[in-house]
Amino acid sequence: MNPDREVVQAAHALTLWFRGVSVEINHLSRNVASLLESSLAGRSTVNKGALVGLEELAHEFLTRNASAIGAGMFFATDSIDEGGRPREWWTREPDGALKRLDFDSTPGSRRYYDYEKLPFFSAAASTGEQTLWGPYVDYLGFEDYILTVSAPFWVRGRFMGVVGCDIRLRDLEPLIMPTLRLIHDNAALINASNRVILGNSGMYLVGERVRSESAHQHRLALDVPHLGLSLIYTTTT
Amino acid sequence: MVIPTPFQSQIYRSLPEIERADAIVDRITTAIRLGLLKVGERLPPEAALSEMFGVGGATLREALAELREQGVVETRRGRSGGTFVVTQPRPQTDSIREWFLSTSISEIRDIGDEQAAVAAAIIRLACERAEAHDVERLQELARALVLATSPEGRALADSRFHIELAVSAQSPRLANAEIRLQEETVQQLWTPIAAALDPEPATAEHLELVRAVAQDQPAKAGNLVLEHIRRNIYHLIDTKLTLGYARSNQDAP
Numbered sequence: 188m189n190p191d192r193e194v195v196q197a198a199h200a201l202t203l204w205f206r207g208v209s210v211e212i213n214h215l216s217r218n219v220a221s222l223l224e225s226s227l228a229g230r231s232t233v234n235k236g237a238l239v240g241l242e243e244l245a246h247e248f249l250t251r252n253a254s255a256i257g258a259g260m261f262f263a264t265d266s267i268d269e270g271g272r273p274r275e276w277w278t279r280e281p282d283g284a285l286k287r288l289d290f291d292s293t294p295g296s297r298r299y300y301d302y303e304k305l306p307f308f309s310a311a312a313s314t315g316e317q318t319l320w321g322p323y324v325d326y327l328g329f330e331d332y333i334l335t336v337s338a339p340f341w342v343r344g345r346f347m348g349v350v351g352c353d354i355r356l357r358d359l360e361p362l363i364m365p366t367l368r369l370i371h372d373n374a375a376l377i378n379a380s381n382r383v384i385l386g387n388s389g390m391y392l393v394g395e396r397v398r399s400e401s402a403h404q405h406r407l408a409l410d411v412p413h414l415g416l417s418l419i420y421t422t423t424t
Numbered sequence: 425m426v427i428p429t430p431f432q433s434q435i436y437r438s439l440p441e442i443e444r445a446d447a448i449v450d451r452i453t454t455a456i457r458l459g460l461l462k463v464g465e466r467l468p469p470e471a472a473l474s475e476m477f478g479v480g481g482a483t484l485r486e487a488l489a490e491l492r493e494q495g496v497v498e499t500r501r502g503r504s505g506g507t508f509v510v511t512q513p514r515p516q517t518d519s520i521r522e523w524f525l526s527t528s529i530s531e532i533r534d535i536g537d538e539q540a541a542v543a544a545a546i547i548r549l550a551c552e553r554a555e556a557h558d559v560e561r562l563q564e565l566a567r568a569l570v571l572a573t574s575p576e577g578r579a580l581a582d583s584r585f586h587i588e589l590a591v592s593a594q595s596p597r598l599a600n601a602e603i604r605l606q607e608e609t610v611q612q613l614w615t616p617i618a619a620a621l622d623p624e625p626a627t628a629e630h631l632e633l634v635r636a637v638a639q640d641q642p643a644k645a646g647n648l649v650l651e652h653i654r655r656n657i658y659h660l661i662d663t664k665l666t667l668g669y670a671r672s673n674q675d676a677p
Contacts, residue, residue, distance in 0.1 A: 322530070332530055357528035364529075364669045371671075385529070388665065389658035393530040 190407055190420070193369050198407050198418045200366045201376060205411045208252070208336050208352070209317060215248050215350045216338040219260055223342050231345060234268040238275060245277045246285055248352065254362055255279075255352040257288060257329055260340070261302050262348035263312065274302065278329060278353075290328065300327045307335040311349040315339055319414040322356050322384060322394050332356045332394075334384065336414070356393055360385060372420045379415025390421070444479050448487035453496060453513040454607050458587075459580050467497065467507040512576065520615050524667045532664060535609060536657035542601045543586070543649045547633070549593035551642040558592035559638045566630035570623050575614045578623050583610040585630055592637070613656055618666040621659050626652075 190198075219241065226237040241260060248258045259276030267273055276288045291298040302308050305328075307320040321334035337351030367374055367387035375391030376384045381398070383391045391397065397404075397419060409416040455461045467473060474484040488507060491497045498510045554562075565588055568581040583606035590599035614621060629652045636645035 332534075356530040360528045360530070361668075364665075368665070368669050368671050389661045392533045392661075394533065 190405065191370075193371065194374070194407065194418065194420055197366050197369045197374070198409060200369075201363060201416070201418065202409045202411055204363065204366075205409065205414060205416060208254075208354075209411055209414065211248065211252055212317060212336050212338045212350065212352060215244065215258070215352075216340045218244050219350050220340040220342055220347075223340075223347065227342060231342075232266055232268045233262055233271050233347070235271055238272065241275050242277065242287075245275065249277060249279060249285055252352065254354055254358055256331070256333070256355050256358060258350075258352040259288075260348055260350045261308055263346060264303060266345070266347045288329065298327050302328070307337045307351055308349050311337045311339045311351075312346060314413070315346075316413040319378060319416070321378070322382065325353070329353055334359065356385075360393075370420055372422055374418060374420035377417050377419055384416075391419070444477075445483050445486040445490065448477055448479070448484065449490050449494075452487075452491060453494075456496065456509055456513055457576065457580065457611065458583050458603070458607060460603070461509050463509050463511060465509045467509070469506065516611075517615070517617065520612055520617060521667065523612055524617070524664050527664070529661055529664060532657060532660050535605070536653055536660075539605050539609075539653050539657075540650055542590075542598060542605060543653055544646055546590045546593045546595070546598050546602065547637070547645045547649045548642045549595060549598070550589055550637045551640050551645055553594045554592040554637050559634060562588060562592065562634045562637070563631065566627055566634055569630060570627040572623065575616055575620070576611075578621075579610045579614040582614065582626065583607075589633075589637075609656075609660065612660060612663070615663075618663040621656075629655075 222240050222244065223233065223237060226239065227233065230237075245259045249255060252258070257276060257278035259274065261274040261276075262271070264273065273292050274290055276290070277285045278288045280286050290300040290302070293299055294301070303312075305320075307318065310318040310320065317336065317338040319334060319336050322332060323335075325331060325333050325335075331353075333353045333355050335351050335353050337349045339349050340347055363376065363385055364387070367376065367385060370387060373386070373388050373390040375386035375397070377391075377397055378384055381396050383393050383395050383397060385393055401421070403421045403423065405420055405422065407418045407420075409418060452461065452467075456463075461467075468476070470481065470484060470488070474481050477484065479487075488497065488499070492499065494513065495511055496509065496513050497507050499505070499507045550558075562585065565581065565585040569578060569585065572578045572581045586606055587599060587602050590602040593599075629648065633645055633648050633652070636642075636648060
């Protein structure tokens with residue numbers, strides 16, 4: 188059966204919104220790569236000096252993208268020099284000021300943030316494509332309930348790390364709920380692992396996994412490359 | 425070394441004096457609403473209160489002055505004097521509306537997750553530990569919900585039932601967790617701000633829970649309590665959707 192006009196309309200609005208994020212992240216990835224290309228001047232690992240200018244790029248990103256609570260970059264361990272920082276991440280404070288986020292990067296310590304094993308890093312690294320991870324509880328990182336959109340970057344063909352941005356679920360809700368509420372049936376935006384990002388009623392709750400594929404449940408993949416987003420909705424007839 | 429994250433520094437930031445006075449006002453009014461403090465009851469002396477709250481005398485006096493201003497307490501001089509609870513605080517429709525607007529659906533779902541965890545442990549222990557007089561008392565408290573005549577009365581009866589269920593489980597820690605969770609959402613649950621919750625099915629569910637406890641059927645009781653919480657959380661989310669995202673065709677981004 189063909190989806191209702193309201194479903195198509197909502198899917199279209201959601202597609203545009205996430206494509207916007209996707210374009211911005213690609214843009215950040217390219218900017219970071221070209222900045223490093225010139226600051227590394229042929230070296231293959233990043234030292235402290237090569238980080239100059241990254242803060243400005245992250246700040247510019249956060250200024251342009253009000254829905255993101257944090258943005259920055261994580262480097263692959265083998266691409267950083269002794270003494271270089273493995274991650275450069277900035278977050279928006281409640282008063283709007285941007286602040287560097289500190290992570291514990293001492294392996295073995297109690298609060299060690301092993302980002303290379305986290306999907307927002309590992310998926311972007313292994314596929315070489317943009318990726319969306321979440322909703323997830325970012326324990327030891329930003330420590331909130333968030334989505335992360337990330338993309339890998341390369342310098343002279345060598346994988347150096349990923350750039351990304353965090354969006355809090357509580358900030359996303361008012362942005363996309365009006366669109367989901369256009370649909371009168373129960374509907375939800377879900378990620379590639381069938382986890383609900385946001386639903387328009389109590390039937391699909393954020394964070395839950397959609398398991399049953401009943402005859403009344405329909406799925407519409409959103410045309411946003413690599414992010415794995417779909418809109419599901421249930422019809423009663 | 426343990427590095428405090430922004431999340432932690434947010435928790436542990438120092439409290440301005442004014443927030444501490446407000447926090448005392450909140451604690452006391454919530455305690456009265458939940459029936460933990462009754463009308464006519466005398467609060468402990470000022471010196472004891474400031475020690476227990478861990479605030480200076482000036483902050484405490486500021487809080488008491490605010491409570492007097494709201495007409496919730498009255499201070500009497502003389503030998504049998506002191507500060508007394510004189511009336512139920514007015515329902516705070518504005519603050520309830522504000523709660524719905526500022527709490528996201530993911531946060532409401534998360535409150536439900538914690539309620540479910542605490543309730544599952546309480547009900548299992550209540551099945552093991554409750555005795556006949558606990559069961560009688562719980563039945564009486566369950567009926568009080570359908571007999572209540574105002575949203576505030578229903579909130580009071582509902583929270584009292586769940587707190588006393590934890591009491592029958594013999595766990596002060598679980599009872600404290602239940603008190604905290606009830607304080608957080610019970611007013612919001614019974615407010616008729618969008619659509620009023622029907623007390624009859626809720627009462628029937630409470631009575632069914634008591635029967636399962638009386639018959640020591642932990643699996644059945646566990647399922648009942650989870651279903652009960654799920655229904656409450658759906659109601660909160662529906663209220664949130666009605667207040668925050670009324671359906672119209674003009675509000676697409």
